[in-house]
Structures are given as C-alpha cells and as structure tokens.
Amino acid sequence: MIKVSNLSKKYVGKSAVDQISFSVDQGEIVGFLGPNGAGKTTTIRMLTGYIPPTSGTAKIGGHDIFSESLLAKQKIGYMPENVPLYDDMRVREYLLFRAELKGLRGQEIKKNMNEALELCSIKTIKSQMISSLSKGFRQRVGLADALINKPPLLILDEPTNGLDPSQIRSFRELIKELAEKHTILISTHILSEVELICDRVLIINEGKLIGNNTPHELSEKMRSSTTINLEIKSHDNNIKEDISKISGVKKVTLEKEENGWKFMRIRVDYGNDLREEIMHLGSKRDWLIREIHFQRSKLEDAYIEMVQSKSN
Ligand SMILES: Nc1ncnc2c1ncn2[C@@H]1O[C@H](COP(=O)(O)OP(=O)(O)OP(=O)(O)O)[C@@H](O)[C@H]1O
Numbered sequence: 041m042i043k044v045s046n047l048s049k050k051y052v053g054k055s056a057v058d059q060i061s062f063s064v065d066q067g068e069i070v071g072f073l074g075p076n077g078a079g080k081t082t083t084i085r086m087l088t089g090y091i092p093p094t095s096g097t098a099k100i101g102g103h104d105i106f107s108e109s110l111l112a113k114q115k116i117g118y119m120p121e122n123v124p125l126y127d128d129m130r131v132r133e134y135l136l137f138r139a140e141l142k143g144l145r146g147q148e149i150k151k152n153m154n155e156a157l158e159l160c161s162i163k164t165i166k167s168q169m170i171s172s173l174s175k176g177f178r179q180r181v182g183l184a185d186a187l188i189n190k191p192p193l194l195i196l197d198e199p200t201n202g203l204d205p206s207q208i209r210s211f212r213e214l215i216k217e218l219a220e221k222h223t224i225l226i227s228t229h230i231l232s233e234v235e236l237i238c239d240r241v242l243i244i245n246e247g248k249l250i251g252n253n254t255p256h257e258l259s260e261k262m263r264s265s266t267t268i269n270l271e272i273k274s275h276d277n278n279i280k281e282d283i284s285k286i287s288g289v290k291k292v293t294l295e296k297e298e299n300g301w302k303f304m305r306i307r308v309d310y311g312n313d314l315r316e317e318i319m320h321l322g323s324k325r326d327w328l329i330r331e332i333h334f335q336r337s338k339l340e341d342a343y344i345e346m347v348q349s350k351s352n
Pocket residue numbers: 051052055056074075076077078079080081082083121229
C-alpha cells in the first residue's frame with residue numbers, strides 16, 4: 041500500500057528526513073514513532089503530496105506521489121497534525137464541503153457522511169458550530185473528514201495529541217475498529233499507543249529510520265538485557281569509561297546532569313545484577329553514589345535506547 045524508497049527532505053541548510061525507506065502492506069496498522077522534530081510530519085507531508093521530496097520516491101497503492109499524484113491522493117485519508125477546521129462552519133457543513141472537494145457527488149455524499157458521523161460517534165454534534173467543539177470532538181471531525189471518501193489508506197499525524205486519557209482510550213478503540221477496513225499509518229511520540237494498536241513500529245530519529253520491528257520484537261530485543269540506574273557525583277572524568285570496563289556491562293549512557301549529579305543508565309546482560317561491583321568500584325574511586333537501582337527493561341527502554349544511541 042505504501043512503498044517509500046530513499047526519501048529525503050532538506051530544508052534550507054538542514055536535513056529533516058534523510059534517505060528513509062519502508063513499506064506498509066495492505067491491512068497493516070503501522071506506528072510511526074519518534075521524538076519531537078524527528079521528521080514524522082515532514083515524511084507524512086511528502087506521502088500525502090503536500091510538500092515535494094528533495095530526493096527519493098514514494099508510491100501509494102502503486103501510484104507515484106508525484107507523477108500520479110491525483111491517483112495516489114485518492115487512496116489516502118489524511119488527518120493532519122492539529123486538525124485545521126473552519127471554526128465558522130457547522131460540522132455537517134464542513135464535512136459536506138470536504139466531501140465535495142474530494143469529488144463525491146449526489147447520494148454518495150449523504151451516505152458516506154452518515155457513515156463517517158456514525159463511525160466517529162459525532163452524529164449528535166453534527167449541527168454544532170466547529171468553534172464550540174472540545175478538542176476530542178474536533179479530532180473526531182478531522183477523522184470523519186479523512187474517512188469521508190472511504191480511502192483504503194489512513195494517514196494520521198498524532199491523532200491523540202492533546203486528548204485526555206479517556207478520550208485517548210476511546211480514540212484508540214475507534215482506530216482499532218477502522219483497522220478492519222483500512223490500512224493505517226499513525227504517527228505518535230507516545231510509545232504505549234503503538235504498543236497497544238500497531239502491528240509494526242517504524243522508529244524515526246533525526247530524520248533517519250532507526251527501527252522497523254513488531255512491538256513483540258522490540259520487547260524481545262530488550263529482554264536480553266536489564267538496566268541499572270545510577271546517580272553519581274564526582275570530579276572524576278572517567279566514570280563512564282570505568283563502569284564500561286566492568287565485566288558484564290553492555291553499555292553506559294549519561295542521561296542528564298543536574299547540580300553536579302550525573303544520572304546514568306547502565307545496560308547489563310539480562311538479570312546480571314552488577315550493583316555490588318559498581319559500588320565496590322565507587323568506593324575505590326571515591327565516587328559519591330546516592331542511588332543505584334536495578335530495573336527490568338520495558339519496551340520503552342528499547343525505544344529510548346534506540347533514539348539516544350546516536351547522541352551519546
Ligand atoms: N517548513 C520548515 N522549514 C524549515 N524546517 C522545518 C520545516 N518543517 C519542519 N522543519 C524541521 O524539520 C525537522 C523535522 O520536523 P517534523 O515536523 O517533521 O518533526 P516531527 O517528527 O513531526 O515532530 P513533532 O513530534 O514535534 O511533530 C525539525 O527539525 C523541524 O524544525
């Protein structure tokens with residue numbers, strides 16, 4: 041359904057998306073995960089034909105997003121980041137306007153609109169002014185807009201952004217329901233979201249694709265190791281190197297530094313509790329240690345580790 045090859049986007053002097061390649065098969069729900077500024081929206085804007093790539097290609101349902109942009113766009117229901125809606129329209133008017141813009145005519149408009157209103161549970165607010173809607177309902181209207189021409193592919197850019205936990209939960213249920221009939225690419229920076237609904241996770245960081253796994257593979261990756269969290273103070277410049285030399289340590293990362301305290305994450309082989317060895321070394325080196333904590337790894341660690349490995 042989506043095939044992306046070496047897609048890049050450079051803004052003046054800056055690379056926002058750098059040679060990414062991936063594909064999404066029909067029927068999949070794929071999460072597009074990455075921290076702020078990673079390049080998610082830029083990639084999505086290229087896929088939906090809103091901005092041209094600097095290089096590389098993308099195909100939607102076999103159609104090139106540039107040479108066959110109309111055919112490609114017809115296959116996509118796009119819900120942009122911070123759904124732009126017309127505040128001075130009623131929900132029904134807005135969806136009618138959007139349906140016409142997307143080329144729907146006659147009875148089809150009414151039929152599709154009713155189905156979209158039903159699916160997104162916004163029938164009761166169809167006569168309300170958009171300006172009077174709560175954030176959650178605005179998101180639903182944005183989704184109804186994306187759905188109105190019944191596209192096989194939905195591309196949703198941070199659809200749960202700004203929703204409260206119960207709204208997020210019901211939005212998630214809705215997306216699961218939509219997955220029965222649509223292929224879905226959903227961008228988010230919330231890991232738990234992809235874990236709960238996605239078949240596969242693409243991880244993007246600083247414009248580069250650094251992961252393409254099932255949630256299960258990601259947690260398996262982490263199961264092979266455990267983390268020790270350490271808070272340490274010392275003028276010694278070799279803490280990281282010295283801890284790295286302890287047998288069984290896989291990786292040491294400096295997370296942050298505050299008032300002279302260094303917060304470090306130490307990856308060790310699964311279940312290998314090296315706290316004693318670290319404390320022993322600490323007392324030899326005169327390090328001040330105020331916390332050392334042995335932690336089983338979670339999926340989140342896999343993600344954070346992948347995203348941080350470049351910058352540390
Ligand atoms: N129009 C633009 N002009 C210049 N730089 C831009 C433009 N749009 C985005 N960028 C830069 O490109 C990079 C990627 O931005 P993008 O919006 O794609 O990130 P994102 O992953 O969607 O982040 P977020 O989670 O905050 O939405 C950022 O460094 C951003 O500052």
